[in-house]
Amino acid sequence: MSDADLIDYLFDVLDPADRSLVAARISADPHAAARLEQLRASVAPVLATAEAEREDTPAPPPGLALRAIARVAQHVVEHEPRAPEPTGSDAISAFLREFSSPAPTELEFGSGTRAKVPGAPRTPRPAPPVSDGPDPQSSGRRFRADLVVAACIAFVGFGLVSSGIAKARQQQRIYACQNSLRTLHVGLAGYADSDPQGRYPQIGTPAHPTADTFAASLSDQGHLPAGFRPGxxxxxxxxxxxxxxxxxxxxxxxxxxxxxDAMAPAGEEHDLMPIAADFPTASAAPFAGPVSPHSSCMNVLFVGGNVRPTTSALVGPGGDDIYRNLFGQVSAGATRTDAVLGRPGDRP
Structure with missing residues (x-):
């Protein structure tokens, strides 16, 4: 396995399928796992910054766009080429040329007749006044205005692109978590198929006292893919x-x-009972503890295999809070249809 694959794995830029393959290879190959830890130590500062920016992309400082536009305009004004100022001798020569009387080129007779003086230079025909061409003085002003407009458009476009990238990364992480929950449902279904009563792993037993130990039985019985991590x-x-x-x-x-079971009486378990999920979001957390790694939602896995992203904990049967029972406690459900999901360390 190349270092490029390990670095992509560290920075979470692989698609879910490739990431699962790399994770399986790392679990099976001690050399690859050791090399991964070496790379993790080498890029620890960069990795920490990337992890911090994944969920909460830093906002630009207030007024950054206006300050940048003002700086660009100042740079243009300071570096725009200007016509050199005339020296003293040049100014005197220009004054004399302006006010000296040129030699006559025509003679006027009493009857109003005009005749050219022999040997006099031809007077060039004056050029028509500039009326439809660009004004040299206004060209610079228009250039500066166009540059400011272009800078504004560039800053707005950069902001839109950055926001779009952040949203795409967040959505990709949500999809990866949903695929992991679907894989977990396959293992849970296999466990229920092998259980005499068709039950899923039960919490509160000596083998599985807390909510975070359920996956051990699935792995021990081979119901989860090799290298799969239930998280x-x-x-x-x-x-x-x-x-x-x-x-x-x-x-x-x-x-x-x-x-x-479709043939079970009313009130029995059904496909809409939540069985696993992300941790609750901060707004839905019933008490102090870890919350969902997705800042905007949490993914919920139902018995029927459906995965639903939601921002509310009230997605159990009849709008039941899936992280507390009917008495508002983090404990086993008060009835068969009272859904309660526990975090690591929670007991029924």
Missing amino acids: CPAAADYIAYAYTLGFRTPNDEILGLRRA
Whole structure:
């Protein structure tokens, strides 16, 4: 594997498919993993700056465009070529030429008849006044105005392009996270198919006490691709996904979600139950803790395999808050349809 592939992997410029291949190669090849760490240490300052600007592109300082335009106009005025000032002798010669009486070239008789003086030089025919050509003095002013307009257009275009690039990068990170959730759903479906009751990994058991341990059982049973990391690739450290904490039965028993069954009675699990998601956004976070790596939304995976980006936590059945139960607690759902997703360390 080349250094170029590793550098592209560090700066998150690979498409999701290529990034998964590189990640798998790094996991399988200790030499590649060691080289990745060497490159990470070499470009640590640049990588830290790039990571900080991914989600929050720095805004230009206030008044930057106006100051730049003023500077360009000042530069043009200071460096515009000007006609040299006449010296003292040149000024005297010009004065004498202007006020001296030239020799007559014609003679006028009493009857008004005119005749040219023999040997007198021909008087050149005066050129017509300039009426439709460019004014030399106004050309410079027009040039400066055109330059200022062009500078304004350039600054506006640069701002639009920068904003478009930032939005495209943000959208690409959201898509990468959605593809990761879809891959996770394939593993969850395989686990449910092999479970006698068709249930997904349950949190609160000795093997999986907290919400961040559910993926271990999927990896152990081979339901996830080799090298797959069950976390959001948009985050620098692959933040783990939130996962369902299950629900409490009427006799206070905690159960995990079960694969949707079209023949099940009303009120049973269905395809619209959330099972995993990004962390909540800062505006939807129920308490202090890590939030979604996407500043504008969070991706939610439902039992049926659908992934939905949303800005609100109220996307459970009937507008249920997917990060708190009906009692406002981060705990197992109060009923079978009370969806609650827990972050790492959360228990049912």
